[in-house]
Every structure is written in C-alpha cells, then in structure tokens.
Amino acid sequence: xxDITAAAPSRLREIAPTINAVRSYLKSSxxxxxxxxxxxxxxxxxxxxDELLVHRSTEDLAxxxxxAFRFLEQSRPDRVDVAVANADEDEEEWExxxxxxxxxxxxxxxxxxxxxxxxxxxxxxxxRMVYPMxxxxxxxxxxxxxxxxxxxxxxxxxxxxxEVERIGDPDRLDELRVDLSAxxxxxxxxxxxxxxxxxxxxxxxxxxxxxxxxxxERAPExxxxxxxxxxxxxxxxxxxxxxxxxxxxxxxxxxxSIVVEPGSGLGLLRNEEDSRFAEPIPVSGLAPGMRxxxxxxxxxxxxxxxxxxxxxxxxxxxxVGIKKLDSEGIVVGEHRFIGLFTSKVYTEPAAxxxxxxxxxxxxxxxEGVREGSHDYKExxxxxxxxxxxxxxxxxxxxxxxxxxxxxxxxxxxGVRVVLRRDPHNRGLSVMVILPRDRFSGSVRKQIExxxxxxxxxxxxxxxxxxxGGDQARLHFYLSATEDRVAEVRSEDLEQTVASIIRTWAxxxxxxxxxxxxxxxxxxxxxxxxxxxxxxxxxALDPAIAVADICELERMAREDGVVSVGFTNRGExxxxxxxxxxxxxxxxxxxxxxxxSDFMPILENAGLRVVxxxxxxxGTNGAPxxxxxxxxxQDQEGSALEVESCGELLxxxxxxxxxxxxxxxxxxxxxxxxxxxxxxxxxxxxxxGHVFQSGAVPSRLALSHALVQYP
Numbered sequence: 001x002x003d004i005t006a007a008a009p010s011r012l013r014e015i016a017p018t019i020n021a022v023r024s025y026l027k028s029s030x031x032x033x034x035x036x037x038x039x040x041x042x043x044x045x046x047x048x049x050d051e052l053l054v055h056r057s058t059e060d061l062a063x064x065x066x067x068a069f070r071f072l073e074q075s076r077p078d079r080v081d082v083a084v085a086n087a088d089e090d091e092e093e094w095e096x097x098x099x100x101x102x103x104x105x106x107x108x109x110x111x112x113x114x115x116x117x118x119x120x121x122x123x124x125x126x127x128r129m130v131y132p133m134x135x136x137x138x139x140x141x142x143x144x145x146x147x148x149x150x151x152x153x154x155x156x157x158x159x160x161x162x163e164v165e166r167i168g169d170p171d172r173l174d175e176l177r178v179d180l181s182a183x184x185x186x187x188x189x190x191x192x193x194x195x196x197x198x199x200x201x202x203x204x205x206x207x208x209x210x211x212x213x214x215x216x217e218r219a220p221e222x223x224x225x226x227x228x229x230x231x232x233x234x235x236x237x238x239x240x241x242x243x244x245x246x247x248x249x250x251x252x253x254x255x256x257s258i259v260v261e262p263g264s265g266l267g268l269l270r271n272e273e274d275s276r277f278a279e280p281i282p283v284s285g286l287a288p289g290m291r292x293x294x295x296x297x298x299x300x301x302x303x304x305x306x307x308x309x310x311x312x313x314x315x316x317x318x319x320v321g322i323k324k325l326d327s328e329g330i331v332v333g334e335h336r337f338i339g340l341f342t343s344k345v346y347t348e349p350a351a352x353x354x355x356x357x358x359x360x361x362x363x364x365x366x367e368g369v370r371e372g373s374h375d376y377k378e379x380x381x382x383x384x385x386x387x388x389x390x391x392x393x394x395x396x397x398x399x400x401x402x403x404x405x406x407x408x409x410x411x412x413x414g415v416r417v418v419l420r421r422d423p424h425n426r427g428l429s430v431m432v433i434l435p436r437d438r439f440s441g442s443v444r445k446q447i448e449x450x451x452x453x454x455x456x457x458x459x460x461x462x463x464x465x466x467x468g469g470d471q472a473r474l475h476f477y478l479s480a481t482e483d484r485v486a487e488v489r490s491e492d493l494e495q496t497v498a499s500i501i502r503t504w505a506x507x508x509x510x511x512x513x514x515x516x517x518x519x520x521x522x523x524x525x526x527x528x529x530x531x532x533x534x535x536x537x538x539a540l541d542p543a544i545a546v547a548d549i550c551e552l553e554r555m556a557r558e559d560g561v562v563s564v565g566f567t568n569r570g571e572x573x574x575x576x577x578x579x580x581x582x583x584x585x586x587x588x589x590x591x592x593x594x595x596s597d598f599m600p601i602l603e604n605a606g607l608r609v610v611x612x613x614x615x616x617x618g619t620n621g622a623p624x625x626x627x628x629x630x631x632x633q634d635q636e637g638s639a640l641e642v643e644s645c646g647e648l649l650x651x652x653x654x655x656x657x658x659x660x661x662x663x664x665x666x667x668x669x670x671x672x673x674x675x676x677x678x679x680x681x682x683x684x685x686x687x688g689h690v691f692q693s694g695a696v697p698s699r700l701a702l703s704h705a706l707v708q709y710p
Contacts, residue, residue, distance in 0.1 A: 012046060018053045018061070019045050025062045036144060040069045043147060044161075047132040051635070056096070063094035068102060068130075068161050075104035076142050077157050080184045084177040086166055098127060098163040101176065105184055107133050107156035108191040110312045117314040118183050119164060122176070130161040183310040186268055190240045190311050193266040197239040197337070200266060204322055204335045205229050211299075214327045225300045225322065227354035232320065232337075236353075240311055240339040241268035246324075247294065247333050248280060256283045258294060261333065268311070268338060289423045295331055299323045300355065302392040305338055306426065313340055316460065318392075341388070350384045350391055362396040363403060375407075382406045385465035387475045390429060394420065402431060409433040409471055415501070417493040421485055428457070428485050430493065432474040436534070438501040439472035442541050446500045451476060454496070455484045466534075504537045504545070505529040511546035524549060528617075536615040536627075551587055552617065552625055563587040564653050566646035568639055576611040581631035582640040589625045601656045605649060606668030607632045607640075634671060645671050652677040 012019075023041050026033035033041075044065055045053065053061070070091070075081035081104045087096040101119075105111055112131060119126060136157045137146040150156045167173055205226055212222035244261030257280035265272040272278055283291055293301065301321040309317045317338045324333035350356045360383050369376040382403050383391070391399065402418060409416045416433040432447060448459050457480035465473040478485075505525040512521035528549050529537075537545070555563055567583045569575055575583040584607070586593065595612075602609055611631040618624030634640055640649075652670045656663040661677050666684050669675045675683075 015046065015050075015053055018058075021058045022061045022065060025058050026066065029062070036147070037066065037069050039147060040072065041065045043134060043149065044068055044130060044132055044159075048130045049128060052128050052130070060094040060096060063092065064100075064161070067092050067094075067100070068159065071102045072104060072134075072136070072157070072159055073144055075157075075159075077104070077106045077136065077138070077155050080105050080181055080188060082177050082181045082184065084173045084180075086168075086173075087163075096163070097166045099165070099167045099173065099176075101160075101162040101164065101180065103158075103160045103162075103180065103184060105158055105188065107150070107158045108187065110187045110191065111158050111160065111184065113313065114183050114187050114311050115160065115162060115180065117312070118180060118310070119162075121314050124164040124167075126162055126164060128163040131158070133158050186240075186310045189270050190267045193242075193270065194239060197242045197266050198233060200242045200244075200264075200335070201229060201233055201239070201337065207324070207335075208299075208322065211325050211329075215325075215329050218329070221299065224354055224358045228300065229320075229322070231354050236342055236344050237318070237320070237337075238312055238340040238342060239267065239337060240309060240317065241270070242266040242335070242337050243269040243272065243275065244324075245277060245334045245336065247283075247331060256295070257281055258283060258286075269336070293423075294334075299325070302355070304389070304393070304427075307338075309340055315340060345388050350386070350388065351380060356388075356391050359391065359396045359399055363400045366396075366400055367403075378407065379403055385473070387461075387463040387477075389461070389477060390420075390475060393429075405431070406433060406471070406473065413470075415494045415497045417490040417497065419488060419490050419493075426479065426482070426485075427460070428478045428480060428488055430474075430476040430478060430488075432476070432493070432497055433471055434474075434497060434501055436466060436470050436472045438503060439466075439474075440504055440507075440538055440542070442507075443501050444474055447474060447497055448476065450496050450500065451478060451493075454492075455480055455488055457484060466538075503529075504532075504542060507542035508545050508549070511543055512549065515546075515550060524553070531617050533615060536617075539613070548585075548587075548627060555587060555589055555625070561589050561591070562654065562657070564650040566640060566642045566649060568642050575631040576613040576629050578610045578631035580637075580639055581610050581633050582642060584630040584632045586628040586630070587625055588628065592626065593628055598657065601653060601663045602630070602632065604663045604665050604667045605652055605656070606635055606665075606671040607649075608635060608637065635668075640671065644674060648674065648676055652680075 019042055022045060023033075023038050026037060026041060041062075045061065056064070064087075071081070071083055081102075083100075083102045085092055085100055087094050087098050087100055092100065101115075103111070103115065112129075116126060133150050134147045134157055135150050136144055136155060138155075139145055167176070208222050208226050208229070212219040212226070215222070242264070243266070244264035246259055246261050248257045248259060249255075250257070258277050259280040260272045260275050260277050262272070265275075269275075283294055286294065299322065301319070303319045303321075305317040305319045307317055309315055318341050320337045320339075322335045323331050324335065326332050345353065351360055360380065363383065364371075364376065364379060367375070367379060369379065383399070386399070386402060390402070394402070398420060405416060405418050413435045418431040418433075420429040420431075422428065430451065434443075444462070444464065448462065451457060452459060455478065457478040460477045460479050462477075463475040465475070505522075508528065509521045509525035512524055515521075516524070528545070532545065540548075551563055551565070554560070563586070565585050567585065569583055571580070575581045584602075586598075593614075599609060609630055609632055613629045615627045615629065617627060632640065640646070648670050652661070652667055655661045655677050656667065661667070661681050662684060664684070666680050667677065669680050669683070670677060
C-alpha cells in the first residue's frame with residue numbers, strides 16, 4: 001500500500017517478507033481473505049513489535065490478524081468495544097499462552113496509559129501490544145469499506161491488541177472486560193468534555209474577577225485565585241470532571257440545602273444522578289466539617305478525593321473547589337473540578353506557583369524575617385522541600401508550624417514527629433524529622449512498616465527531603481479509619497522512630513562481624529562511613545554495603561583494577577530506581593569508566609541498560625574506587641537468571657573490556673544459550689569460515705540466526 005510505504009519505508013522493507021507471508025497464508029486459507037483483510041494485515045503488522053514478528057509463526061500471526069480484523073468489523077467508532085479471550089480458545093485458534101485483550105475507541109488521549117495502569121493494578125504485565133491508529137471508512141450500517149493510516153480526513157479509530165499472561169478463570173476474564181470497558185468509557189467522557197471543562201474554568205475565572213470587583217477589599221485574594229486557575233489551565237492539571245453545586249435557601253423553613261446545578265456535570269462528573277446532592281440535601285444534615293466548608297471557609301479549596309482515577313494515572317484524584325459568591329460575598333454554591341496534577345506541579349518551585357507563593361509570603365511576613373537574610377532563605381528552602389500535596393492541603397498557619405518545627409530541629413539531633421489530621425478524619429499527614437546521618441532507605445522502609453502495622457493504615461505516598469541543619473525529613477500521608485486516626489500520638493511515633501534509627505556504621509559493622517573480627521569490623525565500618533557518599537548510604541541497604549566493602553578490600557589486597565558482579569535483589573527492591581531489573585555492579589579502581597565504550601559491550605551481550613548510578617569511594621583513607629550500579633534486563637524486558645548466567649556474563653564483560661574477545665551481537669549467546677565466551681568465540685570463527693566457504697550469503701546472516709534461534 002503506497003500510503004504505508006510513505007509512512008515507514010525502511011521498517012516496512014525489513015518486515016515485508018513476514019507481512020507478505022501472512023498475506024499469502026490468509027489468501028490460501030479455506031476461508032479465503034478479502035482485500036480489506038489483506039490491507040488490514042499490512043497496516044496491523046507494520047505496527048507490531050519486531051520480537052512478535054520474529055518469534056511467532058506465520059500461521060499464528062495470520063490467526064491473530066484475522067481475530068483483530070474480525071473485532072474491528074464488529075466494533076463501532078461511536079462506542080467503546082472491549083473483547084477478552086484466550087488465544088487457544090473460542091474463535092482465536094492460535095497457539096500462544098496468552099490472554100488477548102482488544103479494544104477499539106475513536107482516537108483520543110489516555111487510551112494506552114489507562115489500559116496499562118489498569119492492568120498493572122491487577123498485577124498483569126503487558127507482554128505485547130499492537131496499537132495501530134487507522135482512518136476507517138464505514139457505510140451507513142457501520143461496515144468497514146476502506147482503511148488507511150491517519151490522514152487529514154476520515155475517522156481515526158484506535159484499535160489495541162494487547163497480550164498478557166494467560167488467565168484461565170472465566171470470571172476474571174469477564175472482570176477484565178467489564179472494568180476496561182468502564183475505564184475507557186471514563187476516558188471518552190473526560191476527553192469528549194475536555195473543551196467544555198476548559199470553558200467552565202474560563203467562566204469561573206470570569207466570576208472570580210467579578211468577585212474581585214464587587215469585594216475590592218479582598219481583590220488580592222481573588223487575583224491570586226484567578227492566577228492559580230489559569231496556571232492549572234496552562235498545563236498544571238489534567239481535567240477529568242466538573243460539576244456545579246448551588247446553595248438554596250428556603251425562606252419559610254429557614255433552611256439551606258445543597259443541590260447539583262442542573263446540566264453542569266462534565267467528564268467523570270457528567271452523571272449528575274450519581275451525586276448524593278442530585279436532590280437537595282439540608283446543610284444541617286451534613287457532618288460539622290462539611291457544613292462549615294459549605295457555608296464558609298476559604299474561597300478556594302484544594303484537596304484529595306476518596307476516588308481513584310481510572311483515566312491516565314491510577315492515583316487518588318485531586319479536587320479543586322471554588323466557592324460561588326454573590327455581590328456581598330455570601331456563599332451561594334461551589335464550582336468543583338476533579339483531575340490530576342501534572343508533573344509541572346512537582347517540578348516547578350513552590351514559590352513560583354500561584355496560591356503556594358501567597359502562602360509562602362504570609363509565612364515570611366508572620367515570621368518577620370528580613371528579605372535576603374539567612375532565616376528568610378532557610379524558610380524558602382524548607383517551604384520548597386515540603387511535599388506539594390501538603391502545601392496545597394494545609395493552611396498558611398499549619399505550614400508555618402511545620403516550618404518552625406523544621407527550623408527548631410536544626411539545633412538538635414533528636415527525633416521530631418509532627419502530625420496533621422485530615423479535617424474529615426479520613427487520613428493523616430506525618431512529618432518525621434531525624435538526624436541525616438541516621439537516615440537510610442532501610443530506615444524509611446522500617447518507619448513505613450511500623451506505621452502500617454501499628455495503625456492498620458495504608459501509606460498512600462511519601463516524600464523525602466534532605467534539608468539543612470544536618471537533618472532528613474520524611475513525609476507520609478496515611479489513609480486510615482477515623483478511630484485509628486484519632487489514636488495516633490506524636491510522642492509514640494517519636495519513640496518508635498528513635499528505636500528504629502541506628503547509624504549506618506552500626507549496621508555495617510554487624511554485617512562485617514560475620515566475616516572479620518569485631519574490632520576489624522568496627523574499624524572498617526567507620527572507615528567506609530566516611531568513604532561512602534551520603535547518597536550511597538541513603539540508597540543502598542547496609543547488607544549490600546557489606547558485600548561492596550568486602551569486594552573493595554579484596555581488590556585492594558590483590559591490586560585489582562576491575563570487578564563485575566550480577567545480583568537479583570528481589571521483586572520488591574529497586575535497582576538504581578528501577579523495579580524488575582538485575583543489578584550489574586562494576587567496581588573500578590584508579591580510572592574512570594567511559595560509558596560510550598562500555599555500553600556497546602553490554603548491549604552486544606544481550607543486555608538492556610535501563611538505568612545507571614555511579615558512587616564514588618575513596619575518602620577517609622579507604623581504597624579509591626568508583627562503584628557503577630547498572631539496572632539491566634534481558635531483551636524481553638525481564639530480570640536475568642543470575643544463577644545460570646551471572647558468572648558467565650561477568651567473565652564475558654571483563655574479557656570484552658580487556659580486548660580478549662570481540663564485542664559483537666554473538667556475545668548475546670552467553671545469556672540466551674548459556675555459552676562461555678570462549679565457546680562463543682569458537683562459533684564466531686566457525687561463522688567466518690562458513691561465510692568464506694560460500695555456504696551462506698552473509699556473515700551477519702549466520703550470526704543473526706544464531707542469536708535469534710540459540
């Protein structure tokens with residue numbers, strides 16, 4: 001098809017033999033193949049990942065393509081269609097141990113990430129995904145008449161073919177279908193109503209401007225709210241829903257009621273009948289906190305909803321409420337937006353964000369500090385390192401208390417815990433201040449586990465800030481029942497944390513005592529406490545440090561320069577910030593690693609490098625070295641089987657780096673076939689001999705075949 005060739009000529013030339021084989025198979029099958037099916041095969045498979053085309057048979061690719069085309073024919077662009085089936089059952093009839101999920105929705109944002117987030121929530125990893133966007137022509141009955149890659153005309157449909165590990169339970173299959181349908185319906189609602197939600201926001205901005213004119217003495221407050229709403233509009237917020245609420249007064253009964261503003265619902269809040277305020281609810285019947293918030297309080301409220309987003313990102317949604325005011329400043333209702341703050345809110349300094357900058361200004365004024373002074377700068381630094389959620393949820397007075405607690409802790413080495421309960425007792429913010437030299441990743445994990453165990457709560461998020469005054473701050477937000485929230489006492493938590501924190505040297509010394517004398521263990525622990533960076537100590541568990549110290553000491557005794565090792569840290573442990581990866585650790589003494597030289601060696605060995613973190617060692621009299629921690633995976637995106645290939649890989653990398661063996665893609669056989677690098681080298685020589693004899697047309701072709709089919 002000429003339009004496809006124009007879209008991706010180089011890749012199509014590479015995969016053309018596979019596509020042509022599938023088309024030929026379809027044409028020769030007993031059921032035959034329409035021209036539409038053949039066109040679809042080319043469009044569909046041109047967007048398939050290479051490993052799918054390489055490892056799946058022509059017959060299975062044809063069956064997979066026919067199933068996807070059948071689904072496209074049965075679906076319609078004006079609705080959400082989801083099908084879930086096992087590859088070896090029903091009408092699929094192709095051999096693969098996978099469950100196939102297919103969806104079709106008219107093209108729009110958030111389709112793929114919403115699907116991935118839902119599957120991750122269910123513990124299902126996406127093994128393969130094909131996602132061709134197609135301009136599809138249909139007749140009046142919805143039947144497909146033509147298709148092509150998206151152009152300037154036509155209705156673009158987003159058909160998704162997704163494969164996950166096979167699910168045998170029919171109830172789970174049905175649950176997947178129902179839940180994904182609901183999630184994608186939410187995607188449709190949110191994206192269809194995106195522009196109307198922006199229009200609603202613009203109307204609110206206008207109304208706030210009117211408030212500023214009517215209530216001139218409060219004009220600065222309203223101008224700040226306007227700036228914040230415009231900041232949200234310009235990339236600070238993913239708008240997922242809007243609804244208006246009115247505050248009605250019954251003059252006869254002397255009662256006020258809250259009711260949904262008819263016809264206001266948009267996005268996820270479109271269905272107004274789902275609201276508890278679909279019919280008027282007397283304000284007097286609300287809980288005290290809600291009653292006070294409805295009738296007064298701040299004009300602008302930023303909070304977290306109880307509901308988790310089903311669109312874009314699985315997280316508790318953010319809620320932005322703006323009071324409706326009459327010309328005298330009396331509350332007559334509320335505008336409510338729900339959605340998700342974008343990364344902009346987390347990367348931009350708090351002092352630059354409307355609303356937060358006003359809170360900071362109030363704190364600075366209340367503290368009476370002189371602009372440019374040491375205390376002035378410290379307050380700004382502390383404010384900027386508080387979690388953004390806390391800054392939005394808390395009042396200036398509460399934030400001032402937090403800042404003062406942090407400043408006070410500068411002069412001591414004890415543990416300080418500051419608590420703040422949610423106004424509705426649905427959650428709890430916990431700020432833990434402790435000496436920086438007593439903090440580590442292990443300490444953070446232990447504190448979190450202690451909170452969960454003691455108060456039967458869920459830690460929704462946490463934030464680490466390494467502040468001034470030689471302190472570390474941990475901020476937790478906990479979700480718990482009202483009675484559990486009421487039980488939490490800062491004094492109890494301070495005792496718990498104090499019992500948890502112990503110095504890094506203490507823990508390392510305990511580990512070293514298993515391999516050396518007690519005295520030598522203590523000396524080494526103190527030596528390396530000064531030699532290892534704070535970042536190293538915070539990021540890596542002391543047990544890992546013990547192994548690293550032993551390796552560095554061995555290299556120093558033997559005058560070694562380089563050492564390589566592989567380790568799987570477990571499913572719950574991240575490697576260089578990455579989950580589901582194997583740790584490749586490279587120790588290098590007396591020289592620096594040139595990444596541009598080393599990365600091809602790793603890639604030729606069949607490794608995907610996901611992340612890398614270097615740690616310097618060598619002050620305080622310890623051996624000078626650099627520890628490079630790589631997060632690596634195999635070509636399937638999985639952790640390596642270290643027990644079977646770790647030692648072989650280590651030897652291969654060292655040999656390749658030393659120039660003892662050629663670094664080329666054949667080295668991937670060390671992982672895929674379990675060969676020693678010398679055996680691979682023998683195969684390399686054999687491949688060259690076979691090529692020179694004319695038995696194969698290309699030296700690379702034989703190498704490629706060996707790697708692809710070990």
